[in-house]
Amino acid sequence: MKALKLTVAALVASAAFAGAAAARDQVQVAGSSTVLPYAKIVAETFGETFPDFKTPVVESGGSSAGLKEFCKGVGEDTIDIANSSRKIKDSEIEACKAAGVTEIQEVKIGYDGIVFATDAGNADLALKPEHLYKALAAEVVVDGKLVANPYKKWSEVDASLPDAEIAAYIPGEKHGTREVFEEKILAAGCKAEGALDVIKAAISDEKAAAKKCVAVRKDGMAVDIDGDYTETLARIASNKSGIGVFGLSFYENNADKLKVATVDGVVPSTETIASGEYPVSRPLFFYVKKAHMGVVPGLKEYVEFFIDDQMIGPDSPLAQYGLVAAPDAEREEIRKAFEAGNML
Amino acid sequence: MTELATPTVRVSTRPAESRRDIGIKRRYAAERRFRAYGISAIVLGLFFLAVLLSTVIKNGYTAFQQTTITLPIEFSEKVIDPKNERATDPKQLMTANYPLLVRDALVKQLGLDATKRPLVKQATDMVSASARTQLRDIVVADPSVIGKTIPVTLLAEANIDSAFKGQIDLSVDESKRKVKDRQVAWMNQLADAGVLKKSFNTGIFSFGASSRPEAAGVGVALVGSLYMMLIVLVLSLPIGVAASIYLEEFAPKNRLTDLIEVNINNLAAVPSIVYGLLGLAVFVNFAGMPRSAALVGGFVLTLMTLPTIIIATRAALKAVPPSIRSAALGLGASKMQTIFHHVLPLAMPGILTGTIIGLAHALGETAPLLLIGMVAFVVDYPGSPMEPSTALPVQIYMWANEAERAFVERTSGAIIILLIFLVFMNLGAILLRRRFERRW
Numbered sequence: 138m139k140a141l142k143l144t145v146a147a148l149v150a151s152a153a154f155a156g157a158a159a160a161r162d163q164v165q166v167a168g169s170s171t172v173l174p175y176a177k178i179v180a181e182t183f184g185e186t187f188p189d190f191k192t193p194v195v196e197s198g199g200s201s202a203g204l205k206e207f208c209k210g211v212g213e214d215t216i217d218i219a220n221s222s223r224k225i226k227d228s229e230i231e232a233c234k235a236a237g238v239t240e241i242q243e244v245k246i247g248y249d250g251i252v253f254a255t256d257a258g259n260a261d262l263a264l265k266p267e268h269l270y271k272a273l274a275a276e277v278v279v280d281g282k283l284v285a286n287p288y289k290k291w292s293e294v295d296a297s298l299p300d301a302e303i304a305a306y307i308p309g310e311k312h313g314t315r316e317v318f319e320e321k322i323l324a325a326g327c328k329a330e331g332a333l334d335v336i337k338a339a340i341s342d343e344k345a346a347a348k349k350c351v352a353v354r355k356d357g358m359a360v361d362i363d364g365d366y367t368e369t370l371a372r373i374a375s376n377k378s379g380i381g382v383f384g385l386s387f388y389e390n391n392a393d394k395l396k397v398a399t400v401d402g403v404v405p406s407t408e409t410i411a412s413g414e415y416p417v418s419r420p421l422f423f424y425v426k427k428a429h430m431g432v433v434p435g436l437k438e439y440v441e442f443f444i445d446d447q448m449i450g451p452d453s454p455l456a457q458y459g460l461v462a463a464p465d466a467e468r469e470e471i472r473k474a475f476e477a478g479n480m481l
Numbered sequence: 482m483t484e485l486a487t488p489t490v491r492v493s494t495r496p497a498e499s500r501r502d503i504g505i506k507r508r509y510a511a512e513r514r515f516r517a518y519g520i521s522a523i524v525l526g527l528f529f530l531a532v533l534l535s536t537v538i539k540n541g542y543t544a545f546q547q548t549t550i551t552l553p554i555e556f557s558e559k560v561i562d563p564k565n566e567r568a569t570d571p572k573q574l575m576t577a578n579y580p581l582l583v584r585d586a587l588v589k590q591l592g593l594d595a596t597k598r599p600l601v602k603q604a605t606d607m608v609s610a611s612a613r614t615q616l617r618d619i620v621v622a623d624p625s626v627i628g629k630t631i632p633v634t635l636l637a638e639a640n641i642d643s644a645f646k647g648q649i650d651l652s653v654d655e656s657k658r659k660v661k662d663r664q665v666a667w668m669n670q671l672a673d674a675g676v677l678k679k680s681f682n683t684g685i686f687s688f689g690a691s692s693r694p695e696a697a698g699v700g701v702a703l704v705g706s707l708y709m710m711l712i713v714l715v716l717s718l719p720i721g722v723a724a725s726i727y728l729e730e731f732a733p734k735n736r737l738t739d740l741i742e743v744n745i746n747n748l749a750a751v752p753s754i755v756y757g758l759l760g761l762a763v764f765v766n767f768a769g770m771p772r773s774a775a776l777v778g779g780f781v782l783t784l785m786t787l788p789t790i791i792i793a794t795r796a797a798l799k800a801v802p803p804s805i806r807s808a809a810l811g812l813g814a815s816k817m818q819t820i821f822h823h824v825l826p827l828a829m830p831g832i833l834t835g836t837i838i839g840l841a842h843a844l845g846e847t848a849p850l851l852l853i854g855m856v857a858f859v860v861d862y863p864g865s866p867m868e869p870s871t872a873l874p875v876q877i878y879m880w881a882n883e884a885e886r887a888f889v890e891r892t893s894g895a896i897i898i899l900l901i902f903l904v905f906m907n908l909g910a911i912l913l914r915r916r917f918e919r920r921w
Contacts, residue, residue, distance in 0.1 A: 170882070
């Protein structure tokens with residue numbers, strides 16, 4: 138009973154102390170699960186390299202959730218950095234401004250490649266955006282008319298593809314990757330296939346037509362994966378003929394289990410993505426609150442450490458994990474922009 | 482007479498007997514069927530439990546072993562402190578090039594040509610990058626080691642660890658795996674020399690989160706979970722018991738108390754993420770408590786556990802026979818005395834069971850912690866519940882999403898640790914219950 142009383146007293150005391158808690162002494166980061174592994178490596182190395190600062194805390198949860206948290210306001214109980222696998226939207230900047238977060242610095246850290254892969258035991262696969270569009274779109278053009286997707290097998294889409302039922306595991310709507318997939322694959326395929334013109338002829342509204350292009354079939358042949366790439370990997374393992382969408386770094390860590398497909402004849406690799414040959418990639422960002430700089434210890438140092446070549450350069454640990462480093466000139470520009478304090 | 486009587490007896494008894502037979506058979510059959518259902522339900526449950534446990538243990542037991550490389554490290558002054566400044570500049574020891582020490586030792590051990598850089602790089606890649614901090618800590622703790630050669634046990638890099646445990650298919654083409662043929666040859670060479678071996682992985686219990694699987698552990702998560710469990714216990718037990726004693730023994734039975742009761746029952750069934758939303762809005766945003774802190778997590782889990790405890794406690798109080806109350810009142814005890822001297826001790830086993838079930842439930846929750854920022858990568862141990870930490874189930878969730886092969890076994894390893902925790906909690910519940918039951 139005495140012990141209980143003591144614990145209660147200690148707890149009340151610590152709770153009271155919380156109100157008067159001094160400045161937060163470590164950087165807090167939240168956001169994209171794609172950026173998470175990179176941010177973790179940087180945070181860990183930062184903690185080891187700068188023993189004076191605590192290791193930053195990196196939360197996962199997705200780009201949108203991270204930016205929402207980021208835009209809650211300025212102060213110690215809000216996060217300092219939001220990781221994002223897409224550019225911040227205008228509406229989010231507005232929300233930030235409304236909450237008093239007026240000074241946001243955008244930092245690009247490099248590029249992420251998106252690859253298509255199937256089980257390691259399958260034959261080589263050469264995909265084109267048109268193939269994926271025809272296999273996965275809700276409506277496709279047959280004989281000049283728009284009809285509900287009739288294809289059941291990959292070989293019906295294109296003779297070069299395997300004679301197997303269509304099964305594709307694509308990122309769910311909440312993923313930043315989905316946007317890239319829609320833009321770089323479905324929309325591109327829609328255009329290349331000539332479907333866009335047919336749709337435009339039917340609907341005059343440009344936006345609605347573009348939307349129709351990226352609508353994915355709902356008959357179970359395209360499966361939305363709302364979890365992480367581990368789930369996609371498990372789906373591929375149970376359905377060997379399925380095709381899954383992965384990040385380049387995830388694929389490279391599991392290259393013994395997966396066979397990667399070429400897109401437009403290009404094998405995805407850090408080199409082909411950096412050069413722009415491989416078409417499906419996207420930039421990765423994080424956003425920093427300028428108002429927290431100098432207040433939260435280590436924030437400025439963390440950002441500077443992150444964009445240093447020893448972290449995002451071509452031979453860095455991040456590049457080894459699968460980040461596609463930005464070209465030399467662009468990295469120099471990123472550093473200059475941060476140094477100058479350029480804001481959105 | 483008998484010859485005549487027998488048929489009449491038969492005639493008169495047969496319908497009655499057969500009628501009784503039909504009833505008994507039917508009821509026996511029903512009982513047998515019910516027993517069969519019950520046994521099959523238990524067998525089904527046991528089957529799934531066995532499948533679950535066996536997959537978890539099969540995948541996870543290797544996580545408790547870690548491949549280590551013991552090398553004689555020469556703490557050369559030339560590398561650590563070339564200008565002999567450590568007396569005046571303590572930073573010198575923090576920033577020294579410790580990986581070089583590992584490289585030199587490894588080159589010597591393997592008999593490599595130190596000038597062939599790509600070769601040496603491949604060799605040093607076999608040792609975890611955490612060697613830097615490990616050696617630094619040794620030197621900072623005791624600077625007198627500088628100039629000496631001491632055998633140090635370093636962690637092997639995660640892919641070497643996986644390969645040594647046979648988890649990487651080495652028949653796959655070399656370009657498609659993370660472990661190169663040359664590294665495998667070195668690995669075998671070191672293993673033959675007795676330098677590289679598997680040993681018990683204490684790191685999985687003591688390390689914080691890490692992006693390097695070999696240096697990742699549930700240490701921070703264990704501390705975070707412990708803080709939260711303490712907070713939940715200390716807050717929810719007194720509040721829950723007080724609320725249920727009042728509702729059960731003192732409160733008048735009217736519309737209002739009925740409404741409260743319905744609400745408590747409803748709250749027990751509310752999805753836990755709702756408590757996370759509430760915690761974010763009230764504790765973090767309104768009260769300004771820190772994000773990712775075990776304190777907020779404890780508060781949120783307290784809210785979640787309270788209804789469970791109140792319901793269990795009320796049931797336990799109700800189960801105390803009214804004769805006890807009447808006897809105590811009859812002997813002149815006040816209502817307070819009746820409750821605290823007689824009813825509550827009798828209800829204690831039930832209350833404790835409910836509390837521990839509630840705690841075990843709270844221990845396994847991740848959803849409410851997501852929104853208050855506890856699903857996070859936390860490297861440093863939290864010194865107090867105010868500092869960022871994670872929880873055991875969160876660590877499992879985060880490891881399950883990792884790309885590296887070595888995290889697969891660690892995920893299952895962490896599940897085993899969580900299960901052991903739960904077993905101990907339930908054992909504690911049983912022991913406490915026994916003790917309290919014996920008193921009465």
